[in-house]
Amino acid sequence: MSINIVSIILAIQGAISQGLIWGVMALGVYITFKILNYADMTCDGSFAFGGAVSATLTVVFGWNPFLSLIIATLSGMAAGAVTGLLHTKCKIPAILSGILTMISLFSINLRVMGKANTPLLGVDTIITKIINILPESITSIYNINAWVTMFVGIVFTIATIGILYWFFGTEIGSTIRATGNNEDMVRALGGNTDVMKILGLVIGNGLVGLSGGLVAQTQGYADVGMGTGTIVIGLASIVIGEALFGRRFSFAYKLMSVVIGSVLYRIIIAVVLQLGLKTDDMKLLTGVLVTVALSVPEFNRQRAMKKKMRSYN
Amino acid sequence: MLSISNVYKTFNPGTINEKRALNGMNLELRPTDFVTIIGGNGAGKSTILNMIAGVYPIDSGSIVLDGIDISTKPEHERAKFLGRVFQDPMRGTAADMEIEENLALAYRRGRKRGLSWGITKAEKHNYVEALQTLDLGLETRLTSKVGLLSGGQRQALTLLMATLQKPKLLLLDEHTAALDPKTASKVLELTEKIINENQLTALMVTHNMKDAIRLGNRLIMMHEGRIIYDISGEEKKNLHVKDLLEKFEMASGGEFANDRMMLA
Numbered sequence: 001m002s003i004n005i006v007s008i009i010l011a012i013q014g015a016i017s018q019g020l021i022w023g024v025m026a027l028g029v030y031i032t033f034k035i036l037n038y039a040d041m042t043c044d045g046s047f048a049f050g051g052a053v054s055a056t057l058t059v060v061f062g063w064n065p066f067l068s069l070i071i072a073t074l075s076g077m078a079a080g081a082v083t084g085l086l087h088t089k090c091k092i093p094a095i096l097s098g099i100l101t102m103i104s105l106f107s108i109n110l111r112v113m114g115k116a117n118t119p120l121l122g123v124d125t126i127i128t129k130i131i132n133i134l135p136e137s138i139t140s141i142y143n144i145n146a147w148v149t150m151f152v153g154i155v156f157t158i159a160t161i162g163i164l165y166w167f168f169g170t171e172i173g174s175t176i177r178a179t180g181n182n183e184d185m186v187r188a189l190g191g192n193t194d195v196m197k198i199l200g201l202v203i204g205n206g207l208v209g210l211s212g213g214l215v216a217q218t219q220g221y222a223d224v225g226m227g228t229g230t231i232v233i234g235l236a237s238i239v240i241g242e243a244l245f246g247r248r249f250s251f252a253y254k255l256m257s258v259v260i261g262s263v264l265y266r267i268i269i270a271v272v273l274q275l276g277l278k279t280d281d282m283k284l285l286t287g288v289l290v291t292v293a294l295s296v297p298e299f300n301r302q303r304a305m306k307k308k309m310r311s312y313n
Numbered sequence: 314m315l316s317i318s319n320v321y322k323t324f325n326p327g328t329i330n331e332k333r334a335l336n337g338m339n340l341e342l343r344p345t346d347f348v349t350i351i352g353g354n355g356a357g358k359s360t361i362l363n364m365i366a367g368v369y370p371i372d373s374g375s376i377v378l379d380g381i382d383i384s385t386k387p388e389h390e391r392a393k394f395l396g397r398v399f400q401d402p403m404r405g406t407a408a409d410m411e412i413e414e415n416l417a418l419a420y421r422r423g424r425k426r427g428l429s430w431g432i433t434k435a436e437k438h439n440y441v442e443a444l445q446t447l448d449l450g451l452e453t454r455l456t457s458k459v460g461l462l463s464g465g466q467r468q469a470l471t472l473l474m475a476t477l478q479k480p481k482l483l484l485l486d487e488h489t490a491a492l493d494p495k496t497a498s499k500v501l502e503l504t505e506k507i508i509n510e511n512q513l514t515a516l517m518v519t520h521n522m523k524d525a526i527r528l529g530n531r532l533i534m535m536h537e538g539r540i541i542y543d544i545s546g547e548e549k550k551n552l553h554v555k556d557l558l559e560k561f562e563m564a565s566g567g568e569f570a571n572d573r574m575m576l577a
Binding site: 167169170171172173174175177178181182184185186187188189190191192193 | 366387388389390392393395397399403404405406407408409410414415417418419421422423424426427428429430431432474475
């Protein structure tokens with residue numbers, strides 16, 4: 001029994017670290033899905049793209065792993081730009097634009113890595129780089145890798161939230177928010193909605209690419225299939241955060257609630273895995289979770305309507 | 314001021330839904346003209362406003378505003394010169410954003426948007442003053458989400474937003490049609506006040522003939538994509554709804570005015 005508790009605690013510690021690292025991705029999905037009101041399928045591809053680029057640069061080209069993360073971010077941004085251009089210039093519907101980029105990225109990721117996966121063996125990752133500069137007294141702590149991962153996750157999510165909070169308060173940022181709200185108005189007020197959509201997709205997918213790079217660095221490998229279901233996991237994080245914190249809070253709280261939602265999502269997964277469900281079942285569980293979360297408000301609305309109708313009679 | 318010459322526009326050409334919306338439209342506006350536009354459904358009233366604003370490209374002809382040919386400019390570039398209020402109160406404002414954020418977006422119409430703060434302290438003070446002129450109590454609700462406002466309040470706010478930066482031309486597309494009569498007359502009152510105080514040039518599409526006669530210095534009637542009646546000054550002041558209906562019947566060759574015009 002006591003072993004079981006230790007393993008649960010370790011699993012939860014791992015879940016928190018993972019939740020923070022994946023939280024950067026969830027923030028990216030929040031930008032496209034919530035702020036821009038754009039169901040962007042690109043992120044399944046751009047997540048793996050970021051991971052593939054970061055791993056390849058580190059292993060094959062011997063780059064500093066932190067520098068590789070910058071390129072991973074830029075790669076994600078480029079993927080977002082492609083989707084944005086497909087949608088705004090070629091007039092391809094939003095979902096299809098994302099799917100086209102996503103499916104193309106699958107081949108590109110195989111090209112980048114030259115194979116289906118790239119293990120980060122025998123090279124420094126961002127985790128080992130950090131551990132190397134820490135004093136012995138700290139590195140001797142039990143399970144130091146997980147602690148460092150958590151630290152990295154905290155630093156990156158806080159930095160991301162800070163930057164997003166600033167950016168979406170600027171003139172361009174407000175115009176992107178307004179574009180997600182009412183395109184007609186933005187154009188009538190002189191905003192170029194095409195540019196705003198592309199910008200939003202670039203920023204969102206940049207974060208998704210960064211998160212993919214972080215995941216590759218912390219789990220020790222990049223895999224061509226690592227992005228599958230990214231958008232659903234991102235949505236799950238958003239809806240869990242919303243369910244917990246409500247929708248009324250200020251922008252900074254909303255961003256924080258997305259990251260906390262991402263952490264909770266990982267904890268839920270860790271707990272059900274401990275309870276005996278298989279990893280293979282997780283995608284189904286996530287799908288059901290998001291479906292329920294997205295449909296509950298609609299059912300509540302319908303129920304409230306019926307109640308209102310009855311009170312008139 | 315505004316010079317529309319020989320503008321043609323056909324929607325869905327070559328299909329079963331082909332619709333010739335503008336059929337050699339010509340219109341000259343003088344500065345501070347306040348023109349009301351009436352006409353039956355499908356006469357091209359809204360289309361001409363959308364053509365000026367650049368929502369759709371024109372097929373041929375030209376639109377020149379204050380010496381600048383805007384015929385081929387994209388919508389967001391023309392926005393620099395135009396203030397617009399739509400029929401649907403939902404279309405003119407961003408529901409999930411605060412009142413002051415909406416105003417700040419409108420304040421930046423025609424300006425380059427950069428990375429400076431989206432709304433400054435000094436502006437907020439101006440917005441309070443501007444909102445006071447509406448007399449709807451919105452000045453105390455600067456940080457309320459616009460989605461919480463009523464249709465009339467949103468339309469009044471859109472009107473304020475459209476004129477926050479003085480436009481060369483104000484386009485009002487049946488902007489009171491979706492409001493209840495009392496709110497509609499309040500918004501019309503505001504419209505008149507804002508246009509007079511700022512000496513604006515304006516085009517207002519309406520279905521209400523009484524409003525069309527009462528407001529503005531000039532009235533035009535459209536039918537099948539062109540202007541069939543253009544009246545201004547004293548002559549317009551002495552106009553009656555009956556005259557307009559007669560004119561309309563004559564132009565449309567006995568085909569009677571639509572229900573909405575009859576009720577007006």
